[in-house]
Amino acid sequence: MSNQTDAPAAPAADLSEGTRPVTNDPATQQAARDRRSRSATRLKLIRSAPAVFARQGIDGASVSDLCAAAGFTRGAFYSNFESKRELAILAFEDLATQLVDTLGTELDHWLGSGLDVEDVVTRIIEGVTDQVANVNQQALRVELSLAAFRFPEVRQQMAPIRARVYHAIEQALVRVAQTQRLEFLVSPGDVARMLLTSYSGQLADHMAMGGSGHGAQQVIPTMWLAFTRPA
Template identity: 30%
Template sequence: MPKGPTKRRPQTTARLLEAAQETFAERGFYGSSIEVICERAGLTRGAFYSNFRTKEELFFALFNLHAQRVIDHLTQAVDELDTADDPLRTVLRRMNTVDETERRWYLLSTEFTLHAIRHPATARTLAEHDRRLREEIAHLLARLFDRLGRRPTVDLDSLARLTTAVHEGALAQNLVEPDQLASEQLAVTYLPMLIDTVSEPVSPKV
């Protein structure tokens, strides 16, 4: 069981997370043992178990780091909405452009999702993490509509699910056929029409 906080705990945790990111990227979730992660971090198994109970718990710590990265990126995109010539498509292009970090995370999270589907308790934990991230995305969608001068006519949680599905589905196709479909192509082409369909203009205040 993880022990209480110590002065060295943050550094140890950071080393484990960095080593886990690298090891998961190379070997996948199933192929990455706690021993290999500890060896890469230059730490003992005791150090691991002082911070995390299981490899699943380590994954969820990485999930939280990735979720914050996503929210920071989307927040910056929405903040810059007013300065673009074609605001909505510019934001969607930025939101759906994929770098190597995002690619690696997609591979890991897809494998872990399959693991969670086979283990109901893990699935419930993953669903709760997804819910918290989706809540943040829904808040950003509300800001996006506000910046566009429109009012959503659908539930924003459901819309967050749909936009996430488009992003992840397009990314999967891009990774399989990178020369046929850019990661942002589907979002940039079709989401503007969706945004118009599921919202209405806000009447200017008199």
């Protein structure tokens, strides 16, 4: 037994000693810092892009403007993205991730905060509470919807992102219905899709008339009441 125990001890010590120089190696540390810096640069470009695309469109936005909005020069774009369309899709995917994360962390708080159920559902569908961010998100969605209509490759890239958003909203609405002892008159997936597309349409209509989108969410409570009833 003692021989079997001692045998692996030496390799473990050698492994430990062997890894220390790698961890402390200046070149390795610099490479790690470079990776973190590049990731931070990439994320900043992604997060600032929706506002630029909202104002200028995907085709109209220049690489210089996209980089300036994030505080970088043109080189930052070309070292991270192959095209403006790629950046737009990644920006929409990031917005989708933020929505899913918000629902995961905030839904129980909303349900327990004393808000009316219609207000909770409105928050779910709006996705973000910042109206400016909401308008930017909608403008980007419209731009990418047109691109998906025109280009099959964009359609293919957008499909899983859209499916993820619809699924997250559906699960959140099911949770609301369960806590409020409500049942759906149609499938929860259909309710999620109708609520989101109706709100999106109202928001786009407001924006087309030069509005800020304020008031577009009024359609949400009415539709929620129309498609649910006490269990």
